[in-house]
Amino acid sequence: MKIRTLIKYDMIKITFPDGSVREYEAGVTGYQIAESISPRLAQDVLACGVNGETVELNRPICGDSSIVLYKWDDKEGKHAFWHTSAHLMAEALQELYPGIQFGIGPAIENGFYYDVMPPEGVVIREGDFVTIEKKMAELIQKKEELVRRDISKADALKFFGDHGQTYKNELINDLEDGHITTYTQGAFTDLCRGPHLLSTAPIKACKVLAVSSAYWRGDEKRPMMTRLYGITFPKKKLLDEYLVLLEEAKKRDHRKIGKEMELFMFSDMVGKGLPIWLPKGTALRLRLEDFLKKIQKRYGYQQVITPHIGSKALYVTSGHWDHYGKDSFQPIHTPEEGEEYLLKPMNCPHHCQIYASKPHSYKELPFRCAEFGTVYRYEQSGELHGLTRVRSFTQDDAHIFCRPDQVKDEFIRVMEIIQIIFGALDFNNFEAQISLRDPNDKEKYIGSDEVWEAAEKAIIEACAEKGMNTTTELGEAAFYGPKLDFMVKDALGRRWQLGTIQVDYNLPERFNLEYVGEDNQKHRPVMIHRAPFGSMERFTAVLIEHTAGHFPLWLSPDQVAILPVSEKYNDYARKLQEYYDSVEVRAYVDDRNEKIGRKIRDNEMKRVPYMLIVGQNEESEGTVSFRQQGGGEQGSMKYEDFGKKILDEVRKMTEKY
Ligand SMILES: [Zn+2]
Numbered sequence: 001m002k003i004r005t006l007i008k009y010d011m012i013k014i015t016f017p018d019g020s021v022r023e024y025e026a027g028v029t030g031y032q033i034a035e036s037i038s039p040r041l042a043q044d045v046l047a048c049g050v051n052g053e054t055v056e057l058n059r060p061i062c063g064d065s066s067i068v069l070y071k072w073d074d075k076e077g078k079h080a081f082w083h084t085s086a087h088l089m090a091e092a093l094q095e096l097y098p099g100i101q102f103g104i105g106p107a108i109e110n111g112f113y114y115d116v117m118p119p120e121g122v123v124i125r126e127g128d129f130v131t132i133e134k135k136m137a138e139l140i141q142k143k144e145e146l147v148r149r150d151i152s153k154a155d156a157l158k159f160f161g162d163h164g165q166t167y168k169n170e171l172i173n174d175l176e177d178g179h180i181t182t183y184t185q186g187a188f189t190d191l192c193r194g195p196h197l198l199s200t201a202p203i204k205a206c207k208v209l210a211v212s213s214a215y216w217r218g219d220e221k222r223p224m225m226t227r228l229y230g231i232t233f234p235k236k237k238l239l240d241e242y243l244v245l246l247e248e249a250k251k252r253d254h255r256k257i258g259k260e261m262e263l264f265m266f267s268d269m270v271g272k273g274l275p276i277w278l279p280k281g282t283a284l285r286l287r288l289e290d291f292l293k294k295i296q297k298r299y300g301y302q303q304v305i306t307p308h309i310g311s312k313a314l315y316v317t318s319g320h321w322d323h324y325g326k327d328s329f330q331p332i333h334t335p336e337e338g339e340e341y342l343l344k345p346m347n348c349p350h351h352c353q354i355y356a357s358k359p360h361s362y363k364e365l366p367f368r369c370a371e372f373g374t375v376y377r378y379e380q381s382g383e384l385h386g387l388t389r390v391r392s393f394t395q396d397d398a399h400i401f402c403r404p405d406q407v408k409d410e411f412i413r414v415m416e417i418i419q420i421i422f423g424a425l426d427f428n429n430f431e432a433q434i435s436l437r438d439p440n441d442k443e444k445y446i447g448s449d450e451v452w453e454a455a456e457k458a459i460i461e462a463c464a465e466k467g468m469n470t471t472t473e474l475g476e477a478a479f480y481g482p483k484l485d486f487m488v489k490d491a492l493g494r495r496w497q498l499g500t501i502q503v504d505y506n507l508p509e510r511f512n513l514e515y516v517g518e519d520n521q522k523h524r525p526v527m528i529h530r531a532p533f534g535s536m537e538r539f540t541a542v543l544i545e546h547t548a549g550h551f552p553l554w555l556s557p558d559q560v561a562i563l564p565v566s567e568k569y570n571d572y573a574r575k576l577q578e579y580y581d582s583v584e585v586r587a588y589v590d591d592r593n594e595k596i597g598r599k600i601r602d603n604e605m606k607r608v609p610y611m612l613i614v615g616q617n618e619e620s621e622g623t624v625s626f627r628q629q630g631g632g633e634q635g636s637m638k639y640e641d642f643g644k645k646i647l648d649e650v651r652k653m654t655e656k657y
């Protein structure tokens with residue numbers, strides 16, 4: 001023990017993600033650790049995770065720790081990069097528009113934004129983006145360091161007050177003294193917690209992407225700020241690739257394609273954020289629903305239907321009133337004094353009532369009830385976006401009530417359903433995020449330790465058994481149970497969160513749900529919420545963007561467009577349509593008085609998989625000339641044979657399911 005005092009510095013143990021351990025002097029930084037491994041790593045590393053917290057690379061590490069070094073490919077690395085870039089953009093704005101006030105400037109999934117209040121009389125428009133980008137590029141040349149300072153609340157209020165930053169001062173007022181930090185690079189100082197890059201030097205390419213408006217703190221009664229979106233990269237080439245991707249994403253925007261294909265619409269008369277499914281969109285949705293219903297039937301689900309409203313008392317009992325009440329649609333009153341109903345924000349309470357409607361024995365569990373249940377949640381109008389953020393949406397919902405020992409099996413079964421769906425719709429690239437308890441803060445979760453441990457273990461094992469790609473997030477579980485979320489990568493490599501499986505110990509408790517066990521005693525069932533699509537609206541939006549509207553033949557609202565070359569052949573075209581109707585091939589006739597070239601272009605826009613061109617030859621021979629979407633002319637055949645060909649293709653696609 002004596003000898004320890006002779007060593008100048010204490011040594012600490014640093015554990016790496018692969019489990020290896022190295023010793024360093026206490027006070028070592030993430031950057032020094034990276035340097036000790038390789039100069040290349042030191043060049044690429046952007047931030048580091050110390051015992052689960054992301055920090056800057058110059059933060060001294062004083063005790064034994066587990067660390068992760070984050071690079072560009074890690075989301076934490078990108079986050080630090082883009083967060084720093086938000087400061088850089090703010091610095092540029094401060095130089096260009098003296099007197100500008102700053103709100104908040106977070107990193108987001110792709111880039112960052114900053115909410116600002118330009119000085120009186122100044123409007124920042126798209127035409128100004130180039131100037132802002134140039135200024136950012138100029139500032140990058142200075143390779144400014146970001147300097148962190150702890151500051152007292154009083155000093156912070158004075159500093160930002162002196163600089164006319166009233167929004168920052170409002171934020172500071174909400175902070176606790178002793179926990180306030182600022183970061184300064186060059187002449188710009190921001191109120192921030194970090195983490196950032198050590199300097200702006202790694203930023204090599206900047207782009208201001210968009211400008212919009214946003215209420216200060218999302219409150220419609222507060223001032224309207226200007227929101228500037230930007231993105232930056234460590235290499236110019238990455239920016240170029242991103243801009244190509246963005247262009248492609250614009251072409252695939254589901255709002256644009258939805259209009260072109262006449263799938264859905266919104267009407268301000270009906271109300272913001274309330275999607276209306278047009279006939280073709282409805283055909284698509286019903287087909288998706290039928291597809292899922294068929295699989296669910298095989299997996300032992302029973303279909304149910306419940307009302308769109310429920311008494312307020314139901315949601316007070318379920319706890320949803322506390323969660324959604326104040327900020328969502330307000331109760332509906334009836335002529336009966338004191339009677340109140342809510343548009344349902346969730347289907348679960350209704351399903352709990354179905355379960356509770358009769359006694360259950362351990363032998364007959366699991367009980368699985370499924371519903372395409374429409375729910376209503378009041379999203380801020382600024383948050384609404386096509387079909388992905390709406391105020392009414394239909395979940396492909398189901399609730400499984402089971403014994404604790406059945407959780408793993410049920411997860412496996414739901415995962416199988418999800419694998420079938422994603423496979424059928426060509427989402428071949430997906431992974432699951434397992435959300436577990438925060439092991440250091442077990443008090444905030446309801447349910448006993450053993451029950452949680454068993455459920456978490458069941459989920460992890462189920463994922464392993466199904467060979468699922470997973471990531472695990474500690475502390476991301478809901479207070480009422482662990483969950484599994486499915487993320488798909490679309491054709492452009494964008495990640496979307498779709499389905500969820502969620503364990504719930506809370507609702508069975510609140511609704512006093514029971515089953516009689518083998519021991520003849522009453523027990524609580526475990527409830528599992530699950531929705532493989534998530535919602536029909538969101539899933540359809542993702543499917544449109546993934547396929548660019550080119551749905552697989554079995555799902556496509558129309559399979560065949562029949563295009564007579566002139567009016568003379570309209571009768572023949574109609575005869576074909578009648579025939580296809582009778583054999584259940586979905587066809588329509590484009591009998592508009594237009595040139596055939598125009599008809600082909602228009603129907604290509606509608607993304608109909610096949611077009612049949614019919615004229616004199618076809619009529620006299622009883623044939624059709626057919627074109628495949630995007631594939632030009634393919635040949636001709638007897639019209640009955642063409643019908644068989646379509647049915648054959650569909651059968652091949654669907655026989656697996
Ligand atoms: Zn920051």
Ligand SMILES: [Zn+2]
Nearest residue numbers: 347348399529
């Ligand atoms: Zn539910």
